[in-house]
Amino acid sequence: MKIGQMFMVGFRGTAVDASHWIVKDIVRRHLGGVILFDRNVDGSVQNISSPAQLQVLTTTLQEYGNGRLLIGVDQEGGRVCRLKARDGFPETVSAEMLAGFDDEKAAATADELAATLAAYGFTMNFAPVVDLDCNPDNPIISRYQRSFSGDPQQVVRCARLVIEAHHRHGIGCCLKHFPGHGSAGADSHLGFVDVTGDWQEQELVPFARLIDMDAADAVMTAHIVNRRLDPRGMVATLSRPIITGLLRQRLGFDGVVISDDLQMGAITKKWGFSEAVRRAVLAGVDLLVIGNNLACSRDALQVGIGCIQKMLDSGEIDADYIKASLARISTLQLQTTEKIVSDQGHHIFARS
Structure with a gap:
């Protein structure tokens, strides 16, 4: 089994x-x-410095990946935007601003963003954010205008337009941050976040509706604690009751479950990397993200693969469990890479 397929890793460098x-x-x-x-957290360039440079980078990566590599980015628009106007890319608007547009203008705006990603070889956008804007003091969602609205129906309207635009260009989307980060009063990049007292059931509505519409390619987990959903107080990313019980079984999601960055403070300050991988896999996460933006670990993939192999060897999980994750990831790869690779003129033919 190609266990490495279960990881998405960041790196430092504008060329490879x-x-x-x-x-x-x-x-x-x-x-x-x-x-x-x-950029890295220290402000230095990590991967993207100009349109021409980015085009070469993604083409090269896809060549080494035989046309099957997921190339992802956080291009929500507004403040959370990796392809910035200052580097020569088109301007974008925040989710909050897009929500003020009528359907026609919102769709056109989303289409421009998606077309840009497709032109530069991306196959996956870690967007849209479908968290509700239910806490004006939220330091990571509301402050950065990352939510469309506090109204679930408005969030669903906007998210669907954004997803449809990406699908027109062959790009996969990822709903985030399950089961809802909008009510949080702290930033999970930095450490422990407990939303038990503030979280509302309606925060599940956008996820549930979009899953019912078959609009969700992937769902990203939140590094938050919600004892109303898991009385043990386990972080959602590592919680089987939340990932398997709620997302898979109750909401019926059968696509790829993606972790938020396992190097974020909410994870690293309590668990070691191997233990986080173990718990995430047991919870039901398919694709494990190691951003290497907050820190840089060149051996993370090797360690992660070793952790999962140890789980298999010990009988803690069986091969069919991992094969199911690999099948979901493979489906996503096929759906998103075929159009991007062919449209961009990479002249790569996916090989199994």
Whole structure:
């Protein structure tokens, strides 16, 4: 089994060749995807500096990935935007601003963003945010205008337009942050966040509606604690009652479940990396994200693969469990890479 397919890893560098460690992970360890950032947390350039540079980078990555590599980015629009106007890319608007547009203008705006991603070789956008804007003091959602609205129906309207625009260009979308980060009063990038006292049942509505519409390619988990959904107080990303019980069984989601970055403070301050991988897999997460933006670990994929292999060898999980995750990831790869690779003129033919 190609366990490396269950990981999406970030790296530092605006160009790669056969000697770069991320390329070795793609070729030797069958890495499932990469996530690109414009800047590191210290402000230095990570992966994206100009349109021409980005075009070469994604083309090269896809060549090493045999046309099957997921290439992801956080391009929500507004403040959360990795392809920035200052680097030569089109301007974008925030989710909050887009929600003020009528359907025609919102669809056109979303289409421009999606077309840009397609033109530069991305296959996956970690958007839209479908968290409700239910706490004006939320330091990571409301403050950055990342939510469409506090009204679930308005969130569904806007999210559907955004997803449809991406699908027209062959790009997959990821609903986030399940089961709802909008009510949080702290930032899970930095540490422990408990929404038990503030979370509302209606925060599930956008996820449920979009899943029912078959509009959700993937769902990203939140690094938040919600004891109303898991009385043990386990972070949602690592919670089987939330991921398998609620998302899979109650809401009927059968697509790819993606973790938020496992290097975020809410995870790293309590669990070691291997334990976080173990718990996420047991919870039901398919694709594990290691951003290498907050920190950089070149051996994370090798360690992660070893952790899952150990779980298999010990009988903690069986092969069919992992094969089911790999099948979901493969379906997403096929859906998103075929059009992007062909439209961009990479002249890559996916090989199994």
